[in-house]
Amino acid sequence: MRIRNHDTSPVERKKEIRKDLERWSFQESIYQQKSRIKWLQLGESNSAFFFANLKNRTACSQIKQLQLSCGRWICEEEEIKSEITNFYKALLSSTAPQLPTIRPEICA
Structure with missing residues (x-):
């Protein structure tokens, strides 16, 4: 300067x-x-x-397969997307006194 x-x-x-x-x-x-x-x-x-x-x-952040409430496994990406969407639509629109929870043995 x-x-x-x-x-x-x-x-x-x-x-x-x-x-x-x-x-x-x-x-x-x-x-x-x-x-x-x-x-x-x-x-x-x-x-x-x-x-x-x-x-x-x-x-690690992908869902490769999903077990439905009836026990059947799905592996197709579109089916998985559809099931997840339907699950949360039903969950958010329900007035059930108790909401379904994740089974701890699945998280292991």
């Missing part, structure tokens, strides 16, 4: 401020680019780890 002469005109002062702003903007741009390059370098080295983690998480 330069030491300014207090005797400068407002126009000159404005020019100096603009120059400072341009210089700071340029420096900020350089820092952003450097940080992006560093992030890409570090991110690329870990991409296999993050992809494997994401793949594992996705696999």
Whole structure:
């Protein structure tokens, strides 16, 4: 930062401020680019780890099969979606005094 002469005109002062702003903007741009390059370098080295983690998480959060209340198992994605939708529609529209619960042995 330069030491300014207090005797400068407002126009000159404005020019100096603009120059400072341009210089700071340029420096900020350089820092952003450097940080992006560093992030890409570090991110690329870990991409296999993050992809494997994401793949594992996705696999664990899927419902592959579902047992109906009659005991029959369904495995088709559309059937599972339909059963879940119907279950919650019935659950939310019912006025039953006691709502069905998940059996603890299923959660194990």
